[in-house]
Amino acid sequence: MCKWLVGGRLKSFRASREIVLSAGAIKSPQVLMRSGIGPESALKSAGIACLVPRGEIGQNLQDHLEVYVQASCPKPVSLYPSTRGLKRLAVGAQWYLTKRGDGATNHFHTGAFLRSGLDYGYPDLQFHFLPVAMDYDGKDSYRGHGFQVHVGPMKPTSRGSITLNPKDPGLAPKILFNYNATEQDQQVMRRGIELARELINSPPFSELKGKELRPGPVDLTEFVHRFGESAYHPSGTCRMGRDADAVVAPDGVVKGVSGLRVVDASIMPEITNGNLNAVVVMMAEKIAAQILA
Numbered sequence: 001m002c003k004w005l006v007g008g009r010l011k012s013f014r015a016s017r018e019i020v021l022s023a024g025a026i027k028s029p030q031v032l033m034r035s036g037i038g039p040e041s042a043l044k045s046a047g048i049a050c051l052v053p054r055g056e057i058g059q060n061l062q063d064h065l066e067v068y069v070q071a072s073c074p075k076p077v078s079l080y081p082s083t084r085g086l087k088r089l090a091v092g093a094q095w096y097l098t099k100r101g102d103g104a105t106n107h108f109h110t111g112a113f114l115r116s117g118l119d120y121g122y123p124d125l126q127f128h129f130l131p132v133a134m135d136y137d138g139k140d141s142y143r144g145h146g147f148q149v150h151v152g153p154m155k156p157t158s159r160g161s162i163t164l165n166p167k168d169p170g171l172a173p174k175i176l177f178n179y180n181a182t183e184q185d186q187q188v189m190r191r192g193i194e195l196a197r198e199l200i201n202s203p204p205f206s207e208l209k210g211k212e213l214r215p216g217p218v219d220l221t222e223f224v225h226r227f228g229e230s231a232y233h234p235s236g237t238c239r240m241g242r243d244a245d246a247v248v249a250p251d252g253v254v255k256g257v258s259g260l261r262v263v264d265a266s267i268m269p270e271i272t273n274g275n276l277n278a279v280v281v282m283m284a285e286k287i288a289a290q291i292l293a
Contacts, residue, residue: 002035005170018259018291020252022284025234025266029058029162030173032238037257046164052256057247058173060239061160062271064126064231065179065189066152067224069196070133072210073145079107079132080145107131113154113274116191118184122273124155125192127199133213136229142213149199151192152231154273157182162237177234180224189228190220233276235265252287263287 002019003012021028032038036051038058043050082091082102095103107130113123133146160178165171180186193215200209215223238247238254246269248254252261265280272279 015259018261020291021260021262022264024264025061025237026162026173026175028262028264028266029237030164032057032254032262033164034169037254042163045166046169047166048164048169052254054247054254054256056239056245058162058237059159060236060269061162061175061177061234062156062158062236062268063160063177063179064152064154064233064271065156065177065185065224065228066150066231067189067193067228068133068135068148068150068214069193069200070142070146070148070213071200072133072142072213073147073208074210075208076145077131077208078145078147080142083132083134083138083141114192114195116153116188116195118188118191119155124153124188124273125195126150126152126154126274127192127196128152146210146213147208148214149196150231151189151196153185153188153192154271155188156180156271157184159236177230179228186221186224189224193220193223231275233265233271235268235271235276238262238266239269240267241269251290261287261291 002015003010021031023031029038033043034048036043036049037054038050039055040050040053079102081087091101091103094101108128110129112127114125114127115123116125118124128150129147130150131147133148134141158178158181160176163174165174180189199205214227240246240248240250240252242250246255248262248267252263252267254260254262263284265276267283268279
């Protein structure tokens with residue numbers, strides 16, 4: 001049985017076999033902790049009775065951090081005009097009516113996996129190329145033609161956490177990503193920025209590269225601290241494993257609880273060396289097959 005707030009009222013639901021929790025690396029640990037499953041001292045501080053002590057719930061938070069290396073472009077070949085005024089409305093209308101044009105793609109058509117030279121024998125950096133110089137949310141956009149390389153270390157060693165708000169566990173949890181906290185992560189990020197700069201300053205870009213917009217002549221550690229942002233890959237907060245401290249078993253079953261599984265990116269012990277979508281689908285399909293069997 002589980003209880004859920006629906007329209008401000010607590011309702012009970014019963015499952016004939018088991019419950020599958022798939023709320024993601026932020027919400028899944030929050031739901032478990034609010035249900036009395038989690039670190040005993042933290043639950044006590046939030047006024048929640050600890051029914052199943054599992055100290056690692058909410059710990060081991062990982063994500064891919066990225067920054068943009070941007071440059072202006074002397075040739076009028078970027079997407080900049082499509083982001084301005086009436087042209088932007090035209091792009092939206094064309095996509096809505098025909099599913100074609102600049103609005104029909106995310107424009108990340110080119111990317112690469114690279115080795116930083118600080119790696120352990122595999123690519124540990126990912127690049128995405130975007131033919132416009134702007135932030136994801138569009139709030140900070142270069143007024144002119146430009147382009148950018150998204151630089152992201154793929155195997156971060158920094159770890160963060162998800163914890164309940166002790167004043168009101170029903171509020172959004174406290175999220176500490178703890179990005180770029182280790183010297184290894186800082187070195188890999190700096191190396192990634194240097195490689196992106198080398199690429200932009202290589203001969204094939206000679207007619208396309210203008211002034212460097214970001215990072216510019218600044219300290220790279222400060223630049224990452226100010227401009228680094230999530231690549232939307234939070235994971236690891238309900239770690240799977242066969243050891244006693246793991247939150248879930250390899251089949252997603254929460255240890256110490258019957259009839260409850262977690263199936264989402266939170267159960268990954270370590271973030272993948274690339275984007276998470278396909279990996280989460282694979283895990284879900286494998287565990288679904290085990291459930292059906």
